Amino acid sequence: MLRALFSPRMVALHLLVIGVLIAFTLLGRWQLAVFEDSGRPASTADPAPVPVGTLSKLGERLSAEAVGRQVTAEGRYTATDQLLVANRRPDVEAPGGRADSGQGYWLLTPLQLADGSTLAVVRGWVADAADQAVAVPEGTVRVTGRLRPPDQSDAVQHDGALPAGQVAMVSTAHLLNLWEGRLHDGYLIATSQDPPLTARAVAVPPPTQGGTLTWRNLAYAAQWWIFALFAVFMWWHFVRDEVRRSKSKAPELSVPDPEPLPR
Incomplete structure (x- = not known):
């Protein structure tokens, strides 16, 4: 199982998801900051x-x-x-x-x-x-x-x-x-x-x-974080399929028949 999770293809997937999570989280925080600044008096x-x-x-x-x-x-x-x-x-x-x-x-x-x-x-x-x-x-x-x-x-x-x-x-x-x-x-x-x-x-x-709240930016922030959650879901989906595939390909161990007792 561990060998399947750390294959080159899966390692690339892990790194890609980590990068997506970081990017989408920062983009959501940026949109949230824009929303908060819009409500402040200027x-x-x-x-x-x-x-x-x-x-x-x-x-x-x-x-x-x-x-x-x-x-x-x-x-x-x-x-x-x-x-x-x-x-x-x-x-x-x-x-x-x-x-x-x-x-x-x-x-x-x-x-x-x-x-x-x-x-x-x-x-x-x-x-x-x-x-x-x-x-x-x-x-x-x-x-x-x-x-x-x-x-x-x-x-x-x-x-x-x-x-x-x-x-x-x-x-x-x-x-x-x-x-x-x-x-x-x-x-x-x-x-x-x-x-x-x-x-x-x-x-x-x-x-x-008085500032006017830009609710659109709040919606954008929620959208980026929903995308991040979807990326986690897809990562879990691919990992689950890879684990199942590795188990199906594993060779079955054959147990030899017992030798007959001498008469």
């Missing part, structure tokens, strides 16, 4: 800043394609309507957590544009409400920043526990009740300003695009 190109009216239209919701995009806006701040967004960090993260975790306030100031509309602008972050950076600059300002969608308006109920002039969320629906005039949806997080920002700029990431 950073998109970061276009140059455009006027805010190009991406944020009055009376329309901020589109998903506009979120994170750089825009410019020019106008005058309304200092009397400025609000402090409480329990915030100096980067774009969800509110909440321990009070000693670096939280403070966002400076949320309405910017009156040339067309009479209002744009909510986060001018920066301060750790203390009494910080001098809370003061609003006078005159015309030119702001460059990134657009953000409004926070969920169902959280504004927490405002009742905050001091006057503070809010818990940046909600367009809530701001419509606090500020006069036509209001753009969402808000702008300022990254630079002329005159320069006095508060610490809030860190905001560039736009990202």
